Amino acid sequence: MNRLSILALVVLSLPACKKSAPPSAVPPPVVQVMETAKKKVTNSTAFVGQLDSPENVEIRARVESFIEKMHFKEGDEVKAGDPLFDLDKRPNEEKLAAAKGQLAEAQAALAKSKQDVARLTPLVAQNAVAKRDLDDAVIATQGNEASVSAAEAKVKTAEIELSYCEIKAPIDGRIGARQVAVGSLVGKGEPTLLATISKVDPIWCYCSISEVDFLNFDRLAREAGREMGQLPVKLLLADGTEHPEPGKWVFIDRIVDATTATIRVRAEFPNPNKVLRPGMFARVKLSAPAREETIVIPERALVELQGRNFVWVIDAEGRARQRPVEVLPARVDSEAIVTKGLEAGERVVVEGVNKLREGVVAKAVTGAELAADGAASAAAAKSPAADAAKSEAKPTTK
Numbered sequence: 001m002n003r004l005s006i007l008a009l010v011v012l013s014l015p016a017c018k019k020s021a022p023p024s025a026v027p028p029p030v031v032q033v034m035e036t037a038k039k040k041v042t043n044s045t046a047f048v049g050q051l052d053s054p055e056n057v058e059i060r061a062r063v064e065s066f067i068e069k070m071h072f073k074e075g076d077e078v079k080a081g082d083p084l085f086d087l088d089k090r091p092n093e094e095k096l097a098a099a100k101g102q103l104a105e106a107q108a109a110l111a112k113s114k115q116d117v118a119r120l121t122p123l124v125a126q127n128a129v130a131k132r133d134l135d136d137a138v139i140a141t142q143g144n145e146a147s148v149s150a151a152e153a154k155v156k157t158a159e160i161e162l163s164y165c166e167i168k169a170p171i172d173g174r175i176g177a178r179q180v181a182v183g184s185l186v187g188k189g190e191p192t193l194l195a196t197i198s199k200v201d202p203i204w205c206y207c208s209i210s211e212v213d214f215l216n217f218d219r220l221a222r223e224a225g226r227e228m229g230q231l232p233v234k235l236l237l238a239d240g241t242e243h244p245e246p247g248k249w250v251f252i253d254r255i256v257d258a259t260t261a262t263i264r265v266r267a268e269f270p271n272p273n274k275v276l277r278p279g280m281f282a283r284v285k286l287s288a289p290a291r292e293e294t295i296v297i298p299e300r301a302l303v304e305l306q307g308r309n310f311v312w313v314i315d316a317e318g319r320a321r322q323r324p325v326e327v328l329p330a331r332v333d334s335e336a337i338v339t340k341g342l343e344a345g346e347r348v349v350v351e352g353v354n355k356l357r358e359g360v361v362a363k364a365v366t367g368a369e370l371a372a373d374g375a376a377s378a379a380a381a382k383s384p385a386a387d388a389a390k391s392e393a394k395p396t397t398k
Contacts (some may be wrong), residue, residue, distance in 0.1 A: 031352035033314055033364040034301075038293040038344050041337060043220060043328065046236060046283040049207025053198035053278045054268075057171055059084060060193055061186035062164040065091060067194075074177045077274070078169040078197060085194055087165040087186070096158035103151035110144035117141055173199040174274065198278050201271040204250070205235060207284050208262035216328065220288035228252070233267045235276075236283040245270040247284075295338040301350045302327065302336055311342070312349035312356050314364045320349070320356040 065087040072084050116137035123129040169175070176196045186192035209217075218228045229252060235243035251266035267284050269276070302325075303310045313323045325341030342348065347364055349356065356362060 028318075028361045028363045029352060029355035030363045030365060031312075031314070031320075031349045031355060032367055033347040034297070034350050034366070036295050036297065036338075036342055036344055036346050036348055038295055040293050041296055041335075043217075043337065044285055044287040045213055045217075046285045047207040047209055047213075049205045049267075049282055049284050051276055051278055051280040051282060052204045052206060053173070053200060054202065054204055055171055055173065055197075055199040056278065057173070057197045058193055059167060059169075059175075059195045059197065060191035061085075061087065061167070062191055063087065063092060063161045064185070064187040065089075065165060067180060067182050067184050067186060070178060070182055072175055072195075074175065074195075076175060077173070078175050079172050080169055082169045083166060084169055084175070085167040087167070089162060089165045092158065092162040092165055096155065096162055099151065099154040099158040103148065103155050106144060106147035106151040110141065110148050113137060113141035113144045167194065169197060171197060171199055173197040174277075200274050200277065202268050203271040203276045203278075205247070205267045205269065205282055205284055206264065207267075208257070208260065208264055209286075211256055211261045211263065213286075214263050217286060217288055224288075232287055234285045234287070235267075235269050236285055238281055243269060243276070243282075245272070295342050295344065296335045297338060297342070297348055298350050299334050299336050301348055301353070303353060309336075312353050313342075314347040314349065314362055318361050318364065320358065320360050320362050322356075322358055 069086040247269035253264040
């Protein structure tokens with residue numbers, strides 16, 4: 001058999017080759033869109049802060065003595081003038097008695113010297129005694145007057161120190177834990193801290209506002225004919241609830257912290273139920289006057305590139321177009337306020353921007369449509385037909 005015959009047999013023995021199917025077209029990417037619409041928005045931002053009392057008064061022992069009695073319950077509300085502590089008065093009563101004795105001696109000496117002056121004056125006029133005796137009596141009178149003044153000062157000091165043995169509340173507020181026990185020696189060498197009273201109604205909240213937010217809210221306030229300090233503020237507590245009483249700004253610092261680029265501010269809030277305490281963490285929500293109707297989009301729809309903001313828009317032909325936009329620096333509940341670049345009725349991509357290229361055809365669906373498709377798929381997966389198909393697909397074992 002020649003080579004030609006062998007080649008023919010090999011060709012005839014090969015199976016017939018099937019034509020390969022042409023590659024299927026790539027489906028367009030599916031993206032979620034929202035239709036823009038104009039609405040009125042209130043620009044607001046929350047800043048983390050910490051509560052503090054307008055008055056934190058430390059109660060200290062101002063004289064050296066032992067604590068005899070405590071008249072308050074720790075953590076209670078006290079009124080100005082309420083008794084708090086009683087100190088042992090006996091040492092100070094002795095000091096007061098000694099000071100009064102010294103005063104009596106000085107007053108007696110003064111009275112005698114005055115009598116001497118009165119007695120010697122006519123005698124000097126008659127040349128019955130030397131004038132030097134009268135001069136000595138006058139000088140003694142002046143010295144005794146000074147001694148009386150010093151003794152009176154000692155009596156007043158002793159009376160003040162005795163009054164310090166009855167320690168009373170200087171302000172209305174909530175008193176904290178006692179720092180000493182009954183029987184302790186206090187005031188030896190330095191004023192001993194006994195307790196602290198804090199005024200809690202109203203309550204203050206300190207926070208720091210970024211330089212950008214400060215400029216933004218100041219501009220918005222001036223556009224509405226107001227000052228930033230007049231903008232309404234609310235307090236958001238640590239558990240997520242909102243304090244029912246609105247607040248007001250009472251302090252905006254004169255300087256920007258160069259290390260953090262923030263300004264320290266303080267807001268004041270009524271606290272009639274006294275539930276807010278110094279040291280609590282909270283957020284201060286600052287709201288600017290409502291703007292005219294404008295377009296608001298989710299913040300996740302923004303694409304930042306080289307310091308500029310862009311969004312993806314699906315045009316009437318279903319093609320993706322990248323559009324530059326201008327937005328305000330502040331956000332409103334994770335939404336961006338668009339001031340330029342979008343019109344009402346346009347379809348902005350909010351999910352799936354990473355799938356897009358300029359001019360590519362995309363399938364645009366709304367959030368409601370995605371939810372409906374997901375519900376339909378879940379229902380189909382749970383249908384009896386689907387269960388039967390799964391059962392048939394399982395291999396049988398013998």
